[in-house]
Amino acid sequence: MKVLVPIKRVIDANVQVRVKSDQTGVELTNVKMAMNPFCEIAVEQAVRLKEAGIASEVIVVSAGPAQAQETLRTGLAMGADRGIHIQSDEDLQPLAIAKLLKAVVANEDPGLVILGKQAIDGDNNQTGQMLSALLGWSQGAFISAMEKDGDLLKITREVDGGLQKVSVKLPSVLTVDLRLNEPRYASLPNIMKAKKKPIDATSPADLGVEVAPRVKTLKVTEPPARAAGVIVGSVAELVDKLKNEAKVI
Amino acid sequence: MEFGLTQEQQMVVDTVRDFVEKELYPHEAIVESKGHVPPEITRDIRQKVLDMGFYAANIPEEFGGGGLDHVTMTLLERELGRASQALSVIFGRPSNILCGCKGEQVEKYLKPAIRGEKIDCIALTEPDAGSDVRSMKASAIKDGDDWIINGTKHFITHADEADFAIVFIATGEEQTPRGPKKRITCFLIDRDTAGFEIRDGYQCVSHRGYNNSILNFDNCRVSSAQILGEEGTGFDEANTWLGATRLTVAALAVGRAQRCFDMAVEWAAERKQFGQAIGKFQGVSFKLADMATEIQAAEYLTLGAAWKLDQGLPADQDIAMAKLYATEMLGRVTDETLQIFGGMGLMTELPIERFWRDARVERIWDGTSEIQRHIISRGLLRPLGA
Numbered sequence: 001m002k003v004l005v006p007i008k009r010v011i012d013a014n015v016q017v018r019v020k021s022d023q024t025g026v027e028l029t030n031v032k033m034a035m036n037p038f039c040e041i042a043v044e045q046a047v048r049l050k051e052a053g054i055a056s057e058v059i060v061v062s063a064g065p066a067q068a069q070e071t072l073r074t075g076l077a078m079g080a081d082r083g084i085h086i087q088s089d090e091d092l093q094p095l096a097i098a099k100l101l102k103a104v105v106a107n108e109d110p111g112l113v114i115l116g117k118q119a120i121d122g123d124n125n126q127t128g129q130m131l132s133a134l135l136g137w138s139q140g141a142f143i144s145a146m147e148k149d150g151d152l153l154k155i156t157r158e159v160d161g162g163l164q165k166v167s168v169k170l171p172s173v174l175t176v177d178l179r180l181n182e183p184r185y186a187s188l189p190n191i192m193k194a195k196k197k198p199i200d201a202t203s204p205a206d207l208g209v210e211v212a213p214r215v216k217t218l219k220v221t222e223p224p225a226r227a228a229g230v231i232v233g234s235v236a237e238l239v240d241k242l243k244n245e246a247k248v249i
Numbered sequence: 250m251e252f253g254l255t256q257e258q259q260m261v262v263d264t265v266r267d268f269v270e271k272e273l274y275p276h277e278a279i280v281e282s283k284g285h286v287p288p289e290i291t292r293d294i295r296q297k298v299l300d301m302g303f304y305a306a307n308i309p310e311e312f313g314g315g316g317l318d319h320v321t322m323t324l325l326e327r328e329l330g331r332a333s334q335a336l337s338v339i340f341g342r343p344s345n346i347l348c349g350c351k352g353e354q355v356e357k358y359l360k361p362a363i364r365g366e367k368i369d370c371i372a373l374t375e376p377d378a379g380s381d382v383r384s385m386k387a388s389a390i391k392d393g394d395d396w397i398i399n400g401t402k403h404f405i406t407h408a409d410e411a412d413f414a415i416v417f418i419a420t421g422e423e424q425t426p427r428g429p430k431k432r433i434t435c436f437l438i439d440r441d442t443a444g445f446e447i448r449d450g451y452q453c454v455s456h457r458g459y460n461n462s463i464l465n466f467d468n469c470r471v472s473s474a475q476i477l478g479e480e481g482t483g484f485d486e487a488n489t490w491l492g493a494t495r496l497t498v499a500a501l502a503v504g505r506a507q508r509c510f511d512m513a514v515e516w517a518a519e520r521k522q523f524g525q526a527i528g529k530f531q532g533v534s535f536k537l538a539d540m541a542t543e544i545q546a547a548e549y550l551t552l553g554a555a556w557k558l559d560q561g562l563p564a565d566q567d568i569a570m571a572k573l574y575a576t577e578m579l580g581r582v583t584d585e586t587l588q589i590f591g592g593m594g595l596m597t598e599l600p601i602e603r604f605w606r607d608a609r610v611e612r613i614w615d616g617t618s619e620i621q622r623h624i625i626s627r628g629l630l631r632p633l634g635a
Contacts, residue, residue, distance in 0.1 A: 014270070034263070073256050074263070185268055188302040188315045191260045 001111035001170075003046040003055040005080065006101055007039035007062050009071040010121040023219045026121075035071050037183075038116025040078070041176045044183040045146070046114050047079035054148055057081045059108060063100050065089050069199060076194035077186035083199035084108075088211060090204070094122075096211035098130035103207035105135060110171070112153075117142050117175040128175035138168040144179040258321050265303070265328040268340075272297060273332035280335050280458040281603060291410075294339040295365050304341040305363040312348055313363045319493060323500045323555040327548075330501030331508040334607065335458030338407060342497075344369050344415055346435070346490040349477050358413060358437055370411035371491075372402040372464050380620050383431055387466060388419040394473050396420070398436070398444070398466040404614075408447050408462035413439045416464070417483050433483035437475050444469030455610035457603075493558060495572040498615045499551040502575035502608075506544050506582040509604045513537065513586040527589070536585045544582065547575040566628040573621035576611035583608040 011017055011026070012034040018027045035043075049055035060075035062068040063086035072083035086100050105113065118125035132139035140146075144163070145156035152167040158177045168174075186194075204211045232238045242249045254262065272294060280286050298304045307322050308314020317325065329337040343362035347369065350359040361367035378385040387400025398418055408414060420434040438445055450461035478486040514537060517528030527533045554567035583605040587594035594601040612618045 070256065070259065074260060077260050077264075185297075185301045186260055186264045187300075188261070188306055188317075190302075191257055191264065194260070195257060 001055055002057045002059060002108060003049055004101075004105065004108060004110040004113045005039070005042050005046045005058060005060050005075065006097070006113070006115050006127070007043060007060050007071055007075050008036045008116070008119045008121075009033050009062065009064055009068050010036045010119050013037050013120060019220050019222050023221060025217070025220050033067065033070075035074050036116050036119045036121075038118060038120070038176060038178070039075075040116075040183040041178070041180050042114040042116050043075050043078050043080060044181045045176060046112075047184075048181065049112075050079070050081075055112070059084060059110070061086065061101065061104055063088055063092050063097055063204075072199050073194045074186060076197045076199075077191045078184060079190055080197075082197055085199050085201050086207065087201055087203050090211050091213045091217075092211055093213050093215055094124045094126035095130055095214065096204075096209065097127050098134055099209045100204060100207055100211070101127070101131050102134045103209055104202075105131075112171060113137075113173045115173070115175045117177055125175075128173055132173035135171075135173065138170075138172040139174075140166065140168045140172060141175045142177045143174055144177050146174070146180070254324070258324055261317070261321055262324050262328055264301070265325050266331075268297075268301070268303075269328055269332045269337070273336040276336055277333045277600065277603075280333055281597070283458070285409075285458050285460065286335050286339070290336075291339055294336065295341060298340050299365050304365050305343050307342040307345060308348065308363055312359060314343075319496070319555040319558040320552060322493075323496060323552060326497045326500035327504040327507075327551070330504030333458065333603075334456040334501075335460075338459060341365055344371055344491070345493070346371070346415060346477065346486055348490055349435075349486050350437075353474065354437065354477070361412075367412040368407070368410050370405055370408040370414050370462075372405045372408070372414050372416040373487075374404045375401060376403055380617055382417075383433070385417065385419050385431065385433070387416075389434065389436070389471075391420075392470070395470050396436070396473065396475075398438075398469040398471065400466050402464040403450060403461070405447075405450070405462045405464050406459055408464060409449070409460050411440060411447070413437055414445075414447075414464060415477065416466075417487070418466075420480055423481075432481035434480050435477040435483040435486050436471055437477055438469070438471055442469055442471060453610070454606045456607050493555075493568070495615045495621075496551065496554055496558070496568050498611055499547070499554070499568070499571040499575035502579040502611050503544065503548045503551055505604060505608070506540075506547070506575075506579045509583050509586045509601065510537075510540050510544060512601065513540065513582075513589050516590055533589055536589060540582050540585055543578045547571070547578045550574055566625050569616070569621040569624040569628075572616065573618050573625070576608075577618060579608045579611055 010033065012032040015032055020027050043060060046055060046058040050058050058080040059082055060072055060080040061084040062072050066087065069085050072085055076083055084104060113131065115128040128141060129139060140155045140157060142158045143155045144158045147154045149167065151170060153170065153172060154165065154167050155174065157164040157166065232241065276290050303315060306315030306317045306325060310316030329340055347359045347362055358367065362369050373382055375385050375387060387398065387402060389396040389398045402416065416436045416438050417433050418436055419431040421432045422429050423432055440447065444467045446465040447462050448465065450463050453461060517533050517537060518526055520527045528537065551571040554564050554571045557564035557567050587601050587605050590599065590601050593599060596602065
């Protein structure tokens with residue numbers, strides 16, 4: 001079974017994001033970029049499936065500008081077998097990406113697609129679910145555990161208020177949550193091998209997908225600064241403030 | 250001329266930076282307070298580096314190491330240099346000189362060192378032989394097929410952790426056109442050898458937890474099979490394999506300076522006095538400009554020297570320039586950063602005072618700044634007969 005792992009290049013999670021002075025977006029000049037942390041978890045899971053003999057091949061795919069290739073190389077250095085780069089300088093929105101991935105699935109015929117539950121830049125949390133709908137495949141979002149059980153996958157989903165255990169039929173689209181695994185560091189031998197692994201280049205036009213944005217960003221602003229807190233002198237004062245100032249109890 | 254990194258080099262940098270930030274930074278405070286790295290932390294870090302295949306990245310592939318070239322290795326050392334030396338040393342770069350191992354030495358020392366099973370340390374310095382290393386007094390006398398060693402080495406970092414020591418010992422004297430010269434031989438000496446004692450050294454203000462030891466040899470008997478290379482070729486072995494060690498000090502200085510500087514910039518942008526960010530005062534902003542310029546200059550010098558080594562070009566002067574400039578730069582950058590932080594910079598709650606203390610030794614070990622200037626000027630004047 002082939003496993004397809006879509007991955008995204010985003011601002012590094014440790015970078016403090018700053019809004020551009022013209023409010024058209026966030027500052028990307030001289031900013032360190034990295035693989036979206038949830039995508040790393042997805043790659044790790046796919047590589048583990050391969051190591052367990054469940055997956056036969058791990059393919060990483062990324063849609064975006066030329067630099068997306070760096071992110072694909074990182075996926076290859078983590079242990080993926082090959083990459084697909086869908087070259088596009090457009091502002092790619094979740095539905096467009098889901099359509100592109102559907103086209104890649106049609107070409108590659110994977111048994112499983114594993115994605116991060118969301119990317120830390122747009123925080124949309126839509127692509128996996130949209131892809132599942134477009135393909136008509138089963139879907140398991142926000143998974144924190146998975147286990148193969150015959151033709152089924154037993155998964156644990158992190159849902160509001162607890163954990164939900166369900167079985168999904170293959171082929172399936174899974175989106176991964178933070179606690180599924182701890183991604184490995186790229187190993188030195190794999191970094192050296194990554195260059196020799198193939199990355200196929202394609203484009204939205206090649207895949208026959210229209211990717212024009214459907215949502216327009218009007219303005220990007222910093223969230224309002226949070227007001228400083230106060231230290232209360234006693235529990236009684238706290239209760240009084242909650243009752244009479246915050247009016248929450 | 251190509252200044253960009255290859256994709257592999259960029260991935261090495263990103264991976265090591267990530268590792269340093271996630272696996273080393275969190276232990277720095279405990280190492281500072283305890284004065285040593287707790288053994289369970291050492292084991293954990295070493296195992297992770299082994300799993301990543303980064304252990305012994307400096308050793309050529311033919312011997313089973315990672316086989317990184319000098320430029321990539323310098324980038325790796327730069328990233329490791331950000332973190333406390335006591336922790337970054339666990340990342341495992343066995344001494345290159347072990348590549349000179351022959352016969353049974355390969356299985357006994359080189360391979361276990363590459364696999365992280367045996368730890369080495371290098372012993373050269375003596376109480377009366379610092380920069381003037383050939384004046385060493387530790388000596389060995391031949392007795393049949395054995396050598397009897399007597400003498401003392403000090404400032405031997407990492408000996409507390411070492412399973413064996415790579416020790417330079419005088420084994421006689423020879424006449425040369427420039428007068429009598431000691432013959433120096435390199436021995437591999439196991440920790441538990443009779444007559445060999447490793448004891449605690451001095452308390453050092455720099456690199457707490459990266460301890461120095463005193464090595465005592467009292468009629469210590471070792472066989473000729475423990476000689477690395479040949480009798481009398483110790484310095485040739487050192488020149489063949491240890492040439493780039495100084496470059497790692499330069500690389501460390503660049504990485505450490507960058508970490509320190511990033512904190513200075515952030516502080517200058519956020520700390521407000523007299524109603525504005527202190528970075529708006531030229532007294533602070535010009536310091537930042539000078540620091541950024543010097544860090545970049547040191548980085549180019551360091552990577553340039555590494556590039557020359559990779560090209561097989563003579564690089565002694567370049568390495569000396571990189572070591573001299575980068576370590577002096579680190580002294581200035583840590584001092585100015587402390588000045589920008591003001592009183593808070595001296596408090597142990599922040600790592601600034603540690604960067605400042607740690608920086609001081611870089612101008613001294615692996616060849617003092619004065620020795621580096623000697624190497625550079627010798628290269629200038631010798632061809633002219635002066």
